[in-house]
Amino acid sequence: MPNSAHPPLDWPDYKSNRLRHPSRPLVPLPTGMDDLTAPVLGEDRVGAFDADLTRQHDGEPIGERIIVTGRVVDGAGRPIRNQLIEIWQANSCGRYIQKNDQHPAPLDPNFTGFGRCLTDDDGGYRFVTIKPGAYPWRNHHNAWRPAHIHFSLFGTAFTHRLITQMYFPGDPLFPLDPIFNSILDPKARERLISKFDLDTTVPEWALGYRFDIVLGGADQTPLED
Amino acid sequence: MATLGQTPSQTIGPFFNFALPFDSGPSVVPDGTLGAIRLAGRVTDGAGEPVPDALIETWQADAAGRFGISAGFGGYGRCPTGEDGEFHFLTVKPGSVAGRAPHIDVIVFARGLLLNLVTRMYFPDEEAANAADPVLMAVDPERRSTLIAHKDGDTLRFDIRLQGEHETVFFDA
Ligand SMILES: [Fe+2]
Numbered sequence: 001m002p003n004s005a006h007p008p009l010d011w012p013d014y015k016s017n018r019l020r021h022p023s024r025p026l027v028p029l030p031t032g033m034d035d036l037t038a039p040v041l042g043e044d045r046v047g048a049f050d051a052d053l054t055r056q057h058d059g060e061p062i063g064e065r066i067i068v069t070g071r072v073v074d075g076a077g078r079p080i081r082n083q084l085i086e087i088w089q090a091n092s093c094g095r096y097i098q099k100n101d102q103h104p105a106p107l108d109p110n111f112t113g114f115g116r117c118l119t120d121d122d123g124g125y126r127f128v129t130i131k132p133g134a135y136p137w138r139n140h141h142n143a144w145r146p147a148h149i150h151f152s153l154f155g156t157a158f159t160h161r162l163i164t165q166m167y168f169p170g171d172p173l174f175p176l177d178p179i180f181n182s183i184l185d186p187k188a189r190e191r192l193i194s195k196f197d198l199d200t201t202v203p204e205w206a207l208g209y210r211f212d213i214v215l216g217g218a219d220q221t222p223l224e225d
Numbered sequence: 226m227a228t229l230g231q232t233p234s235q236t237i238g239p240f241f242n243f244a245l246p247f248d249s250g251p252s253v254v255p256d257g258t259l260g261a262i263r264l265a266g267r268v269t270d271g272a273g274e275p276v277p278d279a280l281i282e283t284w285q286a287d288a289a290g291r292f293g294i295s296a297g298f299g300g301y302g303r304c305p306t307g308e309d310g311e312f313h314f315l316t317v318k319p320g321s322v323a324g325r326a327p328h329i330d331v332i333v334f335a336r337g338l339l340l341n342l343v344t345r346m347y348f349p350d351e352e353a354a355n356a357a358d359p360v361l362m363a364v365d366p367e368r369r370s371t372l373i374a375h376k377d378g379d380t381l382r383f384d385i386r387l388q389g390e391h392e393t394v395f396f397d398a
Contacts, residue, residue, distance in 0.1 A: 005230060005231040005232070005233040006231075006233050006234045006339075006340050007233065007234060007235070007339035007340055008339070009339070009340060011339055014236070014337070014339065016336055016337035017337045017338070017339065018271075018337075019270040019271040019272050019274075019337075019387075019388060020270050020271070020276065020335060020336075020337035020338055020387045020388060021337075021338065021387070021388060022342065022387060022388055022392055022393075022395050023271070023388050023389065023392060024368075024392055024394075024395075026395050026396055026397035027363060027364055027394055027395070027396050027397065028363070028396070028397045029360060029363070029396045029397065029398050030359050030360060030363050033325075033359055033360050033363075034398060035284065035286075035292065035322070035330055037284075037292040037293055038284070038293075039284060039293065039299060039300060039301035040293065041299075041301070045247075073229065075228045075229055075231065076228060076229070077229055086244065086245060088240070088241060088243070088244035088245070090240075096240040096243070097243050098239075098240045098242055098243040100239065100240070101239075101240055112243070113243075113244070114243065114244040150235075150237070150238065150241070150244075152245060158284040158330050158332070159330075159343055159398035161282070161332055161341060162232060162234060162341075163234065163235070163236075163237050163334055163341060164232055164233065164234055164235045165235040165236075165238075179235060179236060179339070180235075182235075182339050183233045183235075185233075187230065188230060188231070188233045189233070191230060191232050191233065192232070192233060192235065213232045214229045214230060214231050214232050215231070215232065216231065
């Protein structure tokens with residue numbers, strides 16, 4: 001695999017991977033055969049409160065208010081501009097609003113857990129939300145997912161499409177989580193851990209975390225702007 | 226010029242359905258569009274069981290072979306699978322791009338997949354173009370048929386087998 005940052009296809013520690021991963025190797029796309037374009041999902045998809053997950057209901061959600069911000073760039077460091085970012089997450093108790101979430105933790109009537117925004121001219125984005133809780137997931141005995149926010153991103157080529165998870169620094173569940181540890185390169189794994197950032201933190205209001213995202217392979221030939 | 230380390234992929238997990246699907250997602254073109262075609266397929270696992278928690282996305286050129294520029298045509302589709310593993314799209318057949326066989330780019334996300342899978346759907350009525358297509362030619366001839374949709378009444382069917390016999394060809398893109 002040229003993109004060694006990604007997890008392998010076959011990762012039996014994650015039980016539901018066993019019958020779902022392809023057993024044949026991926027076929028390389030012949031050079032130049034990539035469709036080097038991507039959908040541009042613009043402003044018509046983003047509403048006024050979509051980037052502030054604490055203001056989507058009548059009241060404020062319970063939990064630790066946080067700011068999550070960063071930049072989305074390509075492998076050469078160029079900003080991915082005006083592109084859609086979607087995030088989704090559990091509430092502060094570790095419960096998703098979705099019906100099939102069986103975790104017996106309370107739902108919060110003031111929290112949906114879905115956010116959207118467009119990157120700015122510098123590739124920057126900013127969400128206000130509450131810190132999600134860890135949750136159990138029955139993959140193995142006493143299995144708990146470290147707290148995370150799911151991110152969905154579009155790059156400049158459709159094949160750079162990425163869905164990933166952002167984690168929080170210092171989580172004691174890291175060594176025990178087969179999803180986090182499916183990323184074999186420790187440096188690549190670190191890239192999914194947001195950094196506490198005092199400059200992003202707003203006094204008397206919310207802690208700030210930075211999470212920068214690089215789309216597309218480091219194996220691409222970089223182009224000059 | 227230095228390149229930056231890529232952000233690694235993680236699974237979409239089981240809880241995306243309240244967030245990612247949107248009403249017009251499966252409608253790449255609006256209902257009633259002249260020449261619209263219905264695409265459908267089922268995602269199955271290595272035991273042949275339906276995968277009810279996958280998200281399928283498509284990206285394609287318009288009927289004239291242009292990506293993302295014709296008015297009223299985005300070219301992008303998104304559809305979650307149902308309990309039966311089925312997904313569907315309403316779209317138009319893309320034109321040929323740079324002399325290649327018409328095709329639709331398909332990405333599969335699912336609980337259980339740590340990394341999204343990239344594949345392509347080709348058209349059954351394009352035998353000559355398919356036979357000359359550089360991407361299809363890069364695929365083992367015995368496995369090419371997994372990339373070609375088949376007609377089922379008014380619908381084009383493109384089933385996605387994640388693992389096992391007749392496993393769909395996925396690309397390293
Ligand atoms: Fe999750």
